[in-house]
Amino acid sequence: MTNKTLRMVSILQRMRKLKSKLLAIRVGPGAVILPKDVKRIHLECAQHINGGHRGAKKFWREMLPRLKFRNPAVSMTVSRNIEQEGDAKLIIYFTTPPQSTPTPTSSPSAESTSQPKPREVKIDIKHLHESAILAELLKATGGTEVLPTEVELEEIKQLEEEKEKSRRDSERSLEVRRKRKKEEEMMKQARGEVGLDVA
Amino acid sequence: MASAKSCVAQLSKSALSSSLRPHILLPQTIFLPSQQFRGAATGTSANAQKYKRKDQPGAQKKKKARSTFIQYDIRDAEQFALCDAMQYIRAFEVGRIPTSVKYEMHVKLRTLKNGPAVRNRLRLPHPVKTDLRICVICPPDSKAAADAKAAGAALVGEDEVFQLIKNGTIDFERCICYVDSLQKLNKAGLGRILGPKGLMPSSKTGTVVKDVAATVRDMVGGSEYRERLGVIRMAIGQLGFTPEEMQRNIRAFMENVKKDIAQMSDRISKDIHEVVLSSTNSPGFSLNGEFRSPNSVPTNELLTL
Numbered sequence: 001m002t003n004k005t006l007r008m009v010s011i012l013q014r015m016r017k018l019k020s021k022l023l024a025i026r027v028g029p030g031a032v033i034l035p036k037d038v039k040r041i042h043l044e045c046a047q048h049i050n051g052g053h054r055g056a057k058k059f060w061r062e063m064l065p066r067l068k069f070r071n072p073a074v075s076m077t078v079s080r081n082i083e084q085e086g087d088a089k090l091i092i093y094f095t096t097p098p099q100s101t102p103t104p105t106s107s108p109s110a111e112s113t114s115q116p117k118p119r120e121v122k123i124d125i126k127h128l129h130e131s132a133i134l135a136e137l138l139k140a141t142g143g144t145e146v147l148p149t150e151v152e153l154e155e156i157k158q159l160e161e162e163k164e165k166s167r168r169d170s171e172r173s174l175e176v177r178r179k180r181k182k183e184e185e186m187m188k189q190a191r192g193e194v195g196l197d198v199a
Numbered sequence: 200m201a202s203a204k205s206c207v208a209q210l211s212k213s214a215l216s217s218s219l220r221p222h223i224l225l226p227q228t229i230f231l232p233s234q235q236f237r238g239a240a241t242g243t244s245a246n247a248q249k250y251k252r253k254d255q256p257g258a259q260k261k262k263k264a265r266s267t268f269i270q271y272d273i274r275d276a277e278q279f280a281l282c283d284a285m286q287y288i289r290a291f292e293v294g295r296i297p298t299s300v301k302y303e304m305h306v307k308l309r310t311l312k313n314g315p316a317v318r319n320r321l322r323l324p325h326p327v328k329t330d331l332r333i334c335v336i337c338p339p340d341s342k343a344a345a346d347a348k349a350a351g352a353a354l355v356g357e358d359e360v361f362q363l364i365k366n367g368t369i370d371f372e373r374c375i376c377y378v379d380s381l382q383k384l385n386k387a388g389l390g391r392i393l394g395p396k397g398l399m400p401s402s403k404t405g406t407v408v409k410d411v412a413a414t415v416r417d418m419v420g421g422s423e424y425r426e427r428l429g430v431i432r433m434a435i436g437q438l439g440f441t442p443e444e445m446q447r448n449i450r451a452f453m454e455n456v457k458k459d460i461a462q463m464s465d466r467i468s469k470d471i472h473e474v475v476l477s478s479t480n481s482p483g484f485s486l487n488g489e490f491r492s493p494n495s496v497p498t499n500e501l502l503t504l
């Protein structure tokens with residue numbers, strides 16, 4: 001460990017980075033409040049992205065944090081298989097039994113109460129884009145999307161502006177540095193020539 | 200302007216060396232009237248030396264090195280209640296293996312760069328790492344051995360332990376020695392094997408003890424912390440901990456740190472500047488000392504991973 005890795009970074013720098021990270025977790029695709037009966041979401045994919053696992057991995061890295069932030073009580077797990085050929089699945093567990101069985105007579109209802117098997121939805125997400133996975137998830141659960149608030153929109157705008165400014169500044173300083181380097185080179189060359197003449 | 204200046208300086212220098220001064224001085228004064236005095240001054244050698252020295256950057260006064268670490272204004276920081284920070288951290292750590300992800304604590308101090316550093320060991324109410332294997336060197340049939348085994352030592356004994364170590368099977372991470380066994384240990388000549396691994400018991404590191412059981416207990420759940428560059432860092436919890444457990448751990452840690460600081464107060468002044476909570480894959484959250492804010496989620500919702 002060097003001193004550079006151990007020192008604490010300047011607070012403004014830290015806060016700007018933190019703010020952009022937190023905004024990314026609050027706002028964006030996946031900021032959805034799931035209904036109460038969703039108990040657990042389980043994602044299964046391979047270690048690497050080849051063979052149609054790209055979307056699954058991206059979904060985990062990009063959407064799942066937003067989902068988790070909005071639904072802290074819903075358990076979300078990811079298991080990654082060693083074999084690359086395996087399936088990529090999204091399994092949603094519900095607390096309620098399936099509603100698809102209509103209960104007009106008493107006998108099926110008695111059956112369902114005797115074994116109240118919680119509903120489970122399996123979605124094959126191999127070769128799917130992460131946005132398609134999210135759409136599938138929303139279709140299966142019916143969550144409500146959280147729209148960014150005024151404050152958040154304002155913050156996003158401000159961060160964009162800052163980014164633009166820093167881009168402009170870095171370009172400007174790059175120009176200055178290039179100029180300085182060129183000058184130095186020229187000086188060096190000049191001196192070198194003088195040295196040659198003397199020799 | 201700066202480039203023009205250096206150009207002028209060069210011109211005048213070359214003029215001096217080639218003794219063609221009058222010819223070059225004339226156009227110079229025409230182009231840059233403000234440089235007239237300087238150009239003229241190069242003629243009188245004493246004055247020229249004086250002004251030259253002023254221009255050289257090497258002669259500038261050297262900046263005094265600061266003796267403290269930079270303190271940033273904490274008012275610029277966004278601060279969080281513990282529950283809010285944990286909600287974010289859990290979102291950042293979604294889908295990770297809960298036992299391998301740790302919460303970390305960073306305590307920034309207001310302190311001198313070269314003063315004594317805080318360094319201690321403590322036992323958290325909810326230990327972060329519990330699978331530490333400890334070897335205790337003491338007579339196998341003594342009371343100390345029984346105590347050590349009860350406290351959770353993995354390996355207890357004297358001669359058979361020495362034999363094992365000599366054979367090269369070292370499957371423990373800490374080694375403690377009972378006071379009465381120290382002589383035997385030194386005679387066994389294990390320093391060459393254990394020394395490089397930092398496992399050799401010595402009174403300097405506090406691993407030669409009388410009360411073996413207490414030390415083992417401290418070590419099993421204990422963790423060390425030390426101040427580096429004005430910041431104390433330590434793993435404070437596993438991802439699966441509840442907010443209440445975290446609160447207890449943080450409180451115990453902070454109290455211990457405060458005690459350490461109080462002990463050194465006669466020599467030097469230190470105080471806590473900022474407390475930051477982070478985890479393996481999340482950014483750092485500056486804590487404001489509150490447990491939960493009015494609009495944070497209920498704590499029982501933060502139980503699930």
